[in-house]
Amino acid sequence: MRRFTAFNLTTLTLGMAFLYLPILILILYSFNASRIVTVWGGFSTRWYVQLMQNESILDAAWVTLRVGLLSATIATVLGTLAAIALVRSGRFFGRTLFSGMVYAPLVMPEVITGLSLLLLFVAINFDRGFWTVTIAHITFAMCFVAVVVQSRLMSFDRSLEEAALDLGATPAKTFFAVTLPLIFPAVAAGWMLAFSLSLDDLVIASFTTGPGATTLPMKIYSQVRRGVTPEINAVCTILVAFVATGVLAASVIGKVRAPAKAP
Amino acid sequence: MAGLRLFFGRWIVTIVPYVWLLVFFLAPFLIVLKISFSATAIAMPPYVPVFDQLAGFWEKAKELSFDNYLWLTQDALYIKAYLSSLKIAVISTLITLLLGYPMALAMARAPDRLRPILLMAVILPFWTSFLIRVYAWIGILKPEGLLNQALMATGLITEPLQIINTDWAVYIGIVYSYLPFMVLPLYATLEKMDYRLIEAATDLGATPLKAFWQITIPLSLPGILAGSLLVFIPAVGEFVIPDLLGGSDTLMIGRTLWVEFFYNRDWPVASAVAIILLLLLVVPIVIFQKMQERSA
Numbered sequence: 095m096r097r098f099t100a101f102n103l104t105t106l107t108l109g110m111a112f113l114y115l116p117i118l119i120l121i122l123y124s125f126n127a128s129r130i131v132t133v134w135g136g137f138s139t140r141w142y143v144q145l146m147q148n149e150s151i152l153d154a155a156w157v158t159l160r161v162g163l164l165s166a167t168i169a170t171v172l173g174t175l176a177a178i179a180l181v182r183s184g185r186f187f188g189r190t191l192f193s194g195m196v197y198a199p200l201v202m203p204e205v206i207t208g209l210s211l212l213l214l215f216v217a218i219n220f221d222r223g224f225w226t227v228t229i230a231h232i233t234f235a236m237c238f239v240a241v242v243v244q245s246r247l248m249s250f251d252r253s254l255e256e257a258a259l260d261l262g263a264t265p266a267k268t269f270f271a272v273t274l275p276l277i278f279p280a281v282a283a284g285w286m287l288a289f290s291l292s293l294d295d296l297v298i299a300s301f302t303t304g305p306g307a308t309t310l311p312m313k314i315y316s317q318v319r320r321g322v323t324p325e326i327n328a329v330c331t332i333l334v335a336f337v338a339t340g341v342l343a344a345s346v347i348g349k350v351r352a353p354a355k356a357p
Numbered sequence: 358m359a360g361l362r363l364f365f366g367r368w369i370v371t372i373v374p375y376v377w378l379l380v381f382f383l384a385p386f387l388i389v390l391k392i393s394f395s396a397t398a399i400a401m402p403p404y405v406p407v408f409d410q411l412a413g414f415w416e417k418a419k420e421l422s423f424d425n426y427l428w429l430t431q432d433a434l435y436i437k438a439y440l441s442s443l444k445i446a447v448i449s450t451l452i453t454l455l456l457g458y459p460m461a462l463a464m465a466r467a468p469d470r471l472r473p474i475l476l477m478a479v480i481l482p483f484w485t486s487f488l489i490r491v492y493a494w495i496g497i498l499k500p501e502g503l504l505n506q507a508l509m510a511t512g513l514i515t516e517p518l519q520i521i522n523t524d525w526a527v528y529i530g531i532v533y534s535y536l537p538f539m540v541l542p543l544y545a546t547l548e549k550m551d552y553r554l555i556e557a558a559t560d561l562g563a564t565p566l567k568a569f570w571q572i573t574i575p576l577s578l579p580g581i582l583a584g585s586l587l588v589f590i591p592a593v594g595e596f597v598i599p600d601l602l603g604g605s606d607t608l609m610i611g612r613t614l615w616v617e618f619f620y621n622r623d624w625p626v627a628s629a630v631a632i633i634l635l636l637l638l639v640v641p642i643v644i645f646q647k648m649q650e651r652s653a
Contacts, residue, residue, distance in 0.1 A: 214385040
C-alpha cells in the first residue's frame with residue numbers, strides 16, 4: 095500500500111516551494127516600479143515598455159528565435175533517424191561508436207562541446223555566426239531528441255508495421271502512414287525539448303557565435319554581469335511565460351488526444 | 358527490388374545521423390586533442406598547427422608538445438581548480454540526493470490522480486531557462502537581497518549574511534538547477550516499486566525505518582545512481598553557476614577553461630584543460646552510457 099504521510103506532504107510542499115519561489119519572485123519584481131530590484135515600489139509595467147524599445151535585445155531575441163526554430167526542426171529529423179537506427183538496425187558496423195556519440199553529448203560539459211565545435215569551425219575556415227550556432231545546437235539537441243523518440247519506439251507494436259509491409263506498402267509509405275503517426279507525440283516532445291535547449295543555451299552559443307549573431311542568453315548574461323536590473327527580470331518573465339505556455343499547452347493537447355486514440 | 362529499397366532505406370536512416378555526429382561531434386574532439394599538443398602562437402588562430410599534412414607524420418609527431426600539459430601540472434591553479442570542481446560537484450550531488458529523495462518518495466506515494474500533476478510540476482522548471490533560474494538567485498542571495506531581508510525581519514540575524522560570491526551560493530545554485538535531474542530518475546524507480554514488499558516487512562515486525570533502509574533504498578539504487586550521475590557529471594564542468602553566483606576565489610574548471618579561452622586567448626592550454634576534464638569524466642560518463650543502454 096502506498097501511504098502518503100504528513101512527512102511526505104511536508105517534503106513535497108517544501109520541495110515545490112524551493113523549485114518555484116525563486117522564479118515567482120523574479121516574475122513579481124519585473125512588475126516593480128522601483129529601479130532598485132530588491133525594494134518594492136508599487137506595480138508597474140514600465141520595464142516591459144522600455145524593453146520593447148530596446149533594439150539590441152529585440153535583435154538578440156530575433157536571432158534566438160530563428161536559431162531555435164531551425165535547429166530544433168533539423169535536430170528533430172536527425173534525432174528521429176538516429177533513434178530508428180538505434181532501435182531498428184540491429185547490429186551494424188560501428189554501432190557502439192554510434193550509440194556512444196548519441197549518449198555522450200547528453201552529459202558532456204557544455205564548455206567542452208562549445209570549445210571543440212569552435213575549433214572545428216576555425217580549422218575548416220567556416221565563417222562564424224548564425225549558421226555555426228545553429229549547427230552546434232542541432233548537434234547536441236539531436237541527441238536529446240534521439241533519446242526521447244527511442245523510448246517511444248521501444249514500447250511500440252511492430253506487428254502494425256509488418257502488417258503494412260505485408261499488405262504491399264513500401265517501407266517509406268509504412269514509415270509515414272504507420273510509424274510516424276504512432277511515434278508522433280515523442281517526436282513533438284523532442285522538438286519542444288530541442289527548441290527550449292536552443293533558447294536556453296549560453297555556453298555553446300558563446301563559443302560558436304560570430305559577429306552579428308548575439309543570442310538572447312548571451313545578451314542577458316552580459317547584462318547580468320553588470321548587475322541585476324528590472325529590465326532583465328522583464329525579459330526573463332517573458333521567456334518563462336513563453337516556455338511554460340508551450341509546455342503546458344503541449345501536455346494538455348497530449349491529454350486531450352490520448353483518450354481519443356484509445357479504441 | 359523491395360528488399361534492395363529496404364536495405365537502402367535502412368542505410369540512409371543510419372548514415373545521415375552517423376555522419377553528422379562524426380563530423381560535428383567526434384572530429385571536433387580530435388581537433389581539441391591535436392591543438393592541446395601544439396604550441397601557443399600570437400596569431401589567428403592562436404596556435405601553431407601540429408600536423409597539417411599526413412606526409413612527414415613521424416617527423417611532426419616528434420614535435421608534439423606536452424608543454425601545455427606540463428604547464429597544467431606546474432601551475433597550482435589548475436590542479437586546485439580540478440580538485441575544487443570535484444569537491445563542489447560531490448557535495449552538491451549529495452545535497453541534491455538528500456533533498457530529492459524525500460521529494461521523489463512523496464511523489465511516488467501521492468494519490469494516483471495527483472502523480473501526473475506533480476511530475477509535470479517537477480519537469481516544468483527543467484524546461485525554463487537555466488540562466489534565468491541562476492539569475493533569480495542573485496536577487497535573493499545579495500547582501501541587501503530578499504533572503505537577508507527576511508532573516509533580518511525575523512530577527513534571526515542582525516548583520517546581512519554574505520552568501521553571494523561564496524561557495525555556498527554555488528552549492529545553492531547547483532542544487533536548485535539540477536534538482537529535477539535527481540528527482541525524475543528516483544521517482545521512476547520508486548514509482549515502479551512493489552509496495553507489498555514493505556507491507557511484508559512490517560508484517561514480519563520491521564519498523565518503518567528498517568523497512569525503508571532494507572527495502573526501499575536498495576530497490577531504488579539504480580535511480581540513485583542515475584540521478585547522481587546526471588547531477589555530478591555536468592556539475593563538474595559547470596560554468597554559469599560559479600561565474601554568476603560564485604566569488605572570485607571560487608575555482609571551477611569550467612570557468613578556468615572559459616577564462617583561458619576568452620580572456621587569455623590561450624587556445625592550446627584551454628584544449629589541454631578540456632582534455633583533462635574529459636579524462637576525469639570518462640568513468641562516470643561510461644557508467645551512465647551503460648545504464649542508458651541497459652534500460653534501452
